[in-house]
Amino acid sequence: xxxxxNINAYYGxxxxxxxxxxxxxxxxxxxxxxxxxxxxxxxLRVITxxxxxxxxxxxxxxxSLTKDPPHKIVELGVSQVPEGGRIFTKMxxxxxxxxxxxxxxxxxxxxxxxxxxxxxxxxxxERQKQxxxxxxxxxxxxxxxxxxxxxxxxLLLLDEPSFxxxxxxxxxxxxxxxxxxxxxxxxxxxxxNVRAALELADRAYVIExxxxxxxxxxxxxxxxxxxxxxxxx
Amino acid sequence: MLLQLLPQSxxxxxxxxxxxxxxxxGLSLVFGVTKFLNVAHGExxxxxxxxxxxxxxxxxxDPFLSLPLSILFLLVIGVVLYQLVFVRMVxxxxxxxxxxxxxVGFGLSLILQNIxxxxxxxDDRGVTTAYSRIAYTVLDTRFPLIRVVSLVIxxxxxxxxxxxxxxTYAGKAIRxxxxxxxxxxxxxxxxxRIYLLSFLIGAALAGVAGSLVSVGYSxxxxxxxxxxxxxxxxxxxxxxxxFVGTFVGGIVLGLTESLAGLAISGSYREVVGLAxxxxxxxxxxxxxxxxxxx
Numbered sequence: 001x002x003x004x005x006n007i008n009a010y011y012g013x014x015x016x017x018x019x020x021x022x023x024x025x026x027x028x029x030x031x032x033x034x035x036x037x038x039x040x041x042x043x044l045r046v047i048t049x050x051x052x053x054x055x056x057x058x059x060x061x062x063x064s065l066t067k068d069p070p071h072k073i074v075e076l077g078v079s080q081v082p083e084g085g086r087i088f089t090k091m092x093x094x095x096x097x098x099x100x101x102x103x104x105x106x107x108x109x110x111x112x113x114x115x116x117x118x119x120x121x122x123x124x125x126e127r128q129k130q131x132x133x134x135x136x137x138x139x140x141x142x143x144x145x146x147x148x149x150x151x152x153x154x155l156l157l158l159d160e161p162s163f164x165x166x167x168x169x170x171x172x173x174x175x176x177x178x179x180x181x182x183x184x185x186x187x188x189x190x191x192x193n194v195r196a197a198l199e200l201a202d203r204a205y206v207i208e209x210x211x212x213x214x215x216x217x218x219x220x221x222x223x224x225x226x227x228x229x230x231x232x233x
Numbered sequence: 234m235l236l237q238l239l240p241q242s243x244x245x246x247x248x249x250x251x252x253x254x255x256x257x258x259g260l261s262l263v264f265g266v267t268k269f270l271n272v273a274h275g276e277x278x279x280x281x282x283x284x285x286x287x288x289x290x291x292x293x294x295d296p297f298l299s300l301p302l303s304i305l306f307l308l309v310i311g312v313v314l315y316q317l318v319f320v321r322m323v324x325x326x327x328x329x330x331x332x333x334x335x336x337v338g339f340g341l342s343l344i345l346q347n348i349x350x351x352x353x354x355x356d357d358r359g360v361t362t363a364y365s366r367i368a369y370t371v372l373d374t375r376f377p378l379i380r381v382v383s384l385v386i387x388x389x390x391x392x393x394x395x396x397x398x399x400x401t402y403a404g405k406a407i408r409x410x411x412x413x414x415x416x417x418x419x420x421x422x423x424x425x426r427i428y429l430l431s432f433l434i435g436a437a438l439a440g441v442a443g444s445l446v447s448v449g450y451s452x453x454x455x456x457x458x459x460x461x462x463x464x465x466x467x468x469x470x471x472x473x474x475x476f477v478g479t480f481v482g483g484i485v486l487g488l489t490e491s492l493a494g495l496a497i498s499g500s501y502r503e504v505v506g507l508a509x510x511x512x513x514x515x516x517x518x519x520x521x522x523x524x525x526x527x
Contacts, residue, residue, distance in 0.1 A: 050415060074421035086416040088409050099409050102402070103421040151421060 001026040001186055002047070002078075002155055007056035009046050016042045017053070018210045024155070024188050029181045031201035033194045039210040040190040041083055044157050047188075048080045049073045060155065075103040079153035083160050085144030089133030093124055096132050096143055100150030109152065117146045120179075138169045145176070155186045162193050174200050240374045242495045243488065248380040248449075250487020251387040252442050254480035256460055257467035258391065259438030261479045264468070265411045266431035268330045269319055272338035274464055275457030276345040277436050281307055281443025282452035283353055289360045296360045296448045297382060300441060307440030311433045314341065319432065323425060342457050349454035359451040383445040390441055391480050394434070398476075407431055459503075466510040472520020482521060485509075 002024040009017040017039050024030045032040050045051040047058060049070040058065040065073050079100075088096050097117065101110035118125040121142050127135065132143060141161060148156060161177065162170040174196055181187050191197035198204055198218045206214035206221065214221060260274045271277075284303040288294040294302070318341065322333050367378040398404035409417040410427045418424045442460075446452055463486065471482025486506055493505035513521065 048419060050418070069423070070418040071421045071423045074419065080419050082416060082419060086413055088412050088416065090412055091405070091408060095405055098402070099405055099417075099420045099422070102406065106421070107402070147420070 001028075001061060002188065003057075003059045004043075004047070005057045005059075007043075007046055007053045007058070009042060009051055009053045009056075011042075011051075016210050017046065020046075020056070020207075020210070020212055022205050022212060022215075024186055027181075027184065027186055028202050029177070029187045029189065029200065031189045031191055031197040031204040032207060033191055033197050033204055034207035036192065038207045040207055041159055042210075043207070044080060044159055044188070044190060047073075047157060048078060071103075074151055075105065077152075077154035078157065079148040079151045079155070080157040081144045081148045081159060081161060083163065085140050087132045087135075087140055087143050087147065089131070091132060092128065093130055093132050093135070093143060094128040096147050097124070097128075097150050100147035101152075103151060106151045110150065113150055113152060117149055120149075120176075121146050137164055138166070138172075141165060141169075141173065142176075145180075149180070149185075153185060155188065156180065158187060158189045160190060160192060162191065162196065170196065237373070238495055239492075240372070242491045244374055244376060245380075246488035246491030247484055248377075248384055248487070249491070250484035251384045251480075252445055252449075252483070253463050253467050253486050254471075254483020255387045255390060255438055255445075256442040257464040257471065257483050258394065258476050258479050259435040259442070260461075260464040261468045261471070261473060261476065262394075262407075262431050262438070263435035265473055266407055267319075267323075267428045268327050269322065269334040269432070270331050270338065271319075271432075271435070272335050272461050273314075273341040273345060273457070274338075274435070274439055275460035275462075276342045276349075277307060277310065277439035277457075278443035278446065278460045279349060279452060279454065279457045280310060280345065281440030282447035282456075283349060283358075283443075284440065285444040285447045286353075286358050286360055286452065289362075296362060296444060297386070300386070300444055303440050303444045304437045307436045308433055311436030312429075314436075315429055315432045320425075320429075323428060342461070346454050346457060353454065355454060357451040357453045358447070360448045362448070365448075377449070380449045383449050386441070386445060387480075390438065391476065394438070394476065403427075403430060463506065466506055469510060470513055470521055472522050475520075475522055478520060478522030485521065 004020055004022050007017050007020040008015065020043060032043060034040055042051060046053050049065065049068055060076055060078060063076065088099065097114060098110065101107050101113060123139060124143060124146055135143060158177065161173050165173060177187065177189065178200060189197055189201060198221060203217055204215065204221055205212050256278055260271065263269055263271055281303050284306045285296045285299060288299040288302060289296050318337055319334065322330055325333060365379055369376045398408055406417065406422045406427050407430065409420065409422065410424055414424050467482045467486050468479060470485055471479035489509055490502040490506055494502050
């Protein structure tokens with residue numbers, strides 16, 4: 001479904017990604033794991049068009065995303081939950097969700113989508129009139145995911161959804177991600193919480209210093225000595 | 234003597250302050266969304282004033298009824314300036330955007346001033362209608378009809394903007410872009426279109442303010458810089474992010490100037506405004522009504 005081929009990307013003169021290639025099949029839950037500053041977030045930024053690669057191609061099915069601006073990529077069915085959620089804190093919960101359904105197609109169906117999202121996140125329905133900045137950390141992250149679902153994505157990109165959450169909420173969050181995936185939404189998950197991510201995902205890529213250094217299932221990756229010691233302790 | 238003039242000074246201060254507020258809301262909206270510091274904002278106001286002046290002088294159009302035409306004129310100017318000049322700075326990083334738009338804005342203001350000099354000469358102009366001299370007197374205080382109507386129009390424009398930002402999808406997209414343009418683009422918002430839209434709203438508000446100035450006060454080709462400065466002062470007074478705060482900031486500046494004129498001397502009005510600006514920057518950099526940055 002999603003194919004990245006030989007992506008090189010820079011921040012100014014600094015090369016952040018070196019020949020990244022990865023694939024996500026329809027319906028899969030794929031994790032992208034690695035240490036801080038390895039290029040996980042940059043990879044997501046390249047997929048959603050926030051950062052244009054210097055070379056390489058990005059395809060969603062047969063369609064090229066390489067030159068598309070972010071707003072067009074969203075309309076094609078790719079939605080990102082950025083690191084830290086980045087909800088609009090000065091706007092209400094409901095306004096945040098409405099903005100999630102900004103694209104023409106999603107906007108037409110937003111009442112129906114909103115109902116579905118509220119059954120999934122009843123807490124947000126209770127708080128829909130509240131200004132988003134007053135939500136707790138867990139609720140904010142829920143809102144960020146709910147907002148991304150409002151665009152009716154085919155592919156959902158999650159950047160560190162567990163970051164900053166209490167351990168009990170982390171479990172809850174991962175359970176929710178599993179359920180979203182079971183509803184037929186393909187997921188690419190970026191995580192520093194490697195153990196949890198590997199347990200959840202069908203497959204994973206390991207990224208280090210802007211390069212993919214390993215890939216496979218949970219078991220296959222455990223066979224990598226370096227990965228086991230580096231990430232699982 | 235001084236006390237007798239006090240109520241009158243307050244009334245005049247509020248009436249002119251509403252126009253400061255209107256001008257500043259436009260500048261503040263554009264800055265908040267695009268991070269363009271358009272120092273030619275005052276020249277847009279000047280053009281709005283001359284649009285009303287010409288419509289009145291050449292075609293005998295009532296200055297209030299011709300407001301939609303002045304707005305239309307400013308929208309056209311806005312599109313031209315944006316597509317010709319400002320669009321080139323859209324992709325710069327934030328700091329470079331502020332600096333570059335300031336430089337370009339100064340250039341534009343010189344060009345626009347000189348065009349205005351050619352077209353309308355350096356004389357002070359104004360629109361004098363049949364009802365321009367009507368004033369109501371309440372408790373020995375004069376309320377000139379046209380300035381009161383101008384205040385009402387300013388309030389209506391502000392309310393319309395408020396409703397637009399609160400109720401429409403485009404308005405919400407503007408607010409989202411102000412808060413986090415990257416997150417906004419991840420929602421599917423075409424941020425560049427939102428930039429253009431806000432620039433046009435800013436130009437239209439400047440146009441309305443200019444038209445009202447041409448009726449209640451007077452206009453001249455060189456008036457722009459003063460209005461840009463006042464708008465900047467008010468923007469800082471009111472604090473970024475709250476347009477109601479900005480508008481109230483305008484009234485605060487109008488009142489301060491007017492009372493300073495009464496207490497000290499009319500020639501010190503500007504100084505007092507700038508002193509207020511510096512005091513706010515030192516003691517309340519988030520603005521009088523802005524929330525503290527977290």
